[in-house]
Amino acid sequence: MKDRLVAEERQVHATSLSLTEEPPAEVDAGVDVPLKVKVTCQSNCHLQGGKVRITDPAGGVLKEVPLSAWDGTANETEEVILKAPAYLEECRWTALFIALDQEGIVHEESSVSFSFVVKPHTTSLAIWDLPSPVVRNASFRLKAGVKCSAACKLTGKKVEIYNQEGIQVAAGTLGENPWASTRALYWADVELQAPGVEGFHRWMAKFPKMGLELPHECASRTFAFGTVKPPEHIVSVKAIDQATRAPIQNAVVTLHSSGTPYRQTTDTSGSITASVPKGEYTVYIWTNSHEEFQTTAVVKADISVQAELIPLPVDAN
Numbered sequence: 001m002k003d004r005l006v007a008e009e010r011q012v013h014a015t016s017l018s019l020t021e022e023p024p025a026e027v028d029a030g031v032d033v034p035l036k037v038k039v040t041c042q043s044n045c046h047l048q049g050g051k052v053r054i055t056d057p058a059g060g061v062l063k064e065v066p067l068s069a070w071d072g073t074a075n076e077t078e079e080v081i082l083k084a085p086a087y088l089e090e091c092r093w094t095a096l097f098i099a100l101d102q103e104g105i106v107h108e109e110s111s112v113s114f115s116f117v118v119k120p121h122t123t124s125l126a127i128w129d130l131p132s133p134v135v136r137n138a139s140f141r142l143k144a145g146v147k148c149s150a151a152c153k154l155t156g157k158k159v160e161i162y163n164q165e166g167i168q169v170a171a172g173t174l175g176e177n178p179w180a181s182t183r184a185l186y187w188a189d190v191e192l193q194a195p196g197v198e199g200f201h202r203w204m205a206k207f208p209k210m211g212l213e214l215p216h217e218c219a220s221r222t223f224a225f226g227t228v229k230p231p232e233h234i235v236s237v238k239a240i241d242q243a244t245r246a247p248i249q250n251a252v253v254t255l256h257s258s259g260t261p262y263r264q265t266t267d268t269s270g271s272i273t274a275s276v277p278k279g280e281y282t283v284y285i286w287t288n289s290h291e292e293f294q295t296t297a298v299v300k301a302d303i304s305v306q307a308e309l310i311p312l313p314v315d316a317n
Contacts, residue, residue: 010104014042017052017097017110021079028121028150030086030214037077039067039097041107047075050107053096054082062093086214090117120215122149125159125207126185133226133260134194141191144172146207146219151184159188160206169193169203194227198259201225226260231275234302239270239285239293242308247271251309254284255297285309 021036037052047067054062062082067075085091092115099109123146130142144159154174161170172188179185195201202224209218235255239248247270255262257279264272278299285293290309297305 010106012106012108013045015047015097015107015110016040017095017112019095019112019114020076022114023084023116026117026119027084027091028214029084029088029118031084031150033082033084033116035080035082035095037065037080037095037097038074039076039110040074044073045102045105045107046070047100047102047107049102050075050100051098052077053098054080055094055096057092084116085118088118088120088215090115120209120217121152122217123147123207123209123219125205125219125221127205127221127223130223130225132263133228135230136194136198136227137196138194138230139191140194141189142223143187144190144205144221145179145182145185145187146174147182147185148216150214152212152214152216153184154186157186157211158208159190160208161190161192162204162206163195164202194225198227198229200260201227228260229277232277233275233299235274235276235281235283235297235299236302236304237266237272237274237283237285237307238304239266239287239307239309241290242310248287248290248309251285251287251290254286255281256284257281283307 017039020038021034023033027033039047041047050067051064053064056062063080065077065080068078069076092113094111094113096111097109100107126145128143131140134140146154148154155176157174159172160168163169170190170192172190174186174188179187202222205221207219209216237253239251241248249266249268249270251266253264253266253272255274262274262276264274266272276299281297281299283295283297283305285307290311293307293309297303
């Protein structure tokens, strides 16, 4: 009889649970998923000693974490870091506040379920240091870089190069370290053989999704280049400021004939040198700070062109 009276005297408080930090609607497979949980009591009790359990759809316990902070109204956990599944699915997890018997007060359990879609990692592919133009039948090099949306280490993976007929013509292996000043752009130096005909060519680089521990999407990038006859003469171009006579660095110089243009950027001395076949070329020079320069160069032997660029007016504003 006494035990029954004691049980009847025990108070029961309802609780409610919510997420203060929850995952986004889509999560990359196998990545960290941060969560933070808040539990409140109808009587604003401090639920010291209380715990929250995170479970998967089968009821398996992913993590159990104590309530660690109380602001006078709500009790919160620290941030919980969980791993998203490595397979693709709609994932539904449940956060459960475990019923707490505290100083004669029973705090009832409460829970909330939440879901997110596990998706493959996206990848992006970049091409740079592609020479322009390329001598027909000659070997040339370019750099190909791949980056994963979750910054996965891609060392040892392949980038494949296909010509415009869809035939694989080369492959490169991504190196140990990302490209300087990037977080996770893994890159390869790829050697290629130019076609034996002059003209404009559009090839494709591909990053296949095979051979990766976690699911990834493949990536591709089209790049274009021109092929020309073997060089016969050297054209030297020097760009200077008409007013100060100082060399102009980083000016874009283009030599254009009937085929693919030759394009370079001036060095610290304001100069470029280009090896070209004989012929008539239009020389264009462009900078942000000077008027565009244009002249014609007839190449029958090695020649030099000195370009005096007119400075643009300084904006008073």
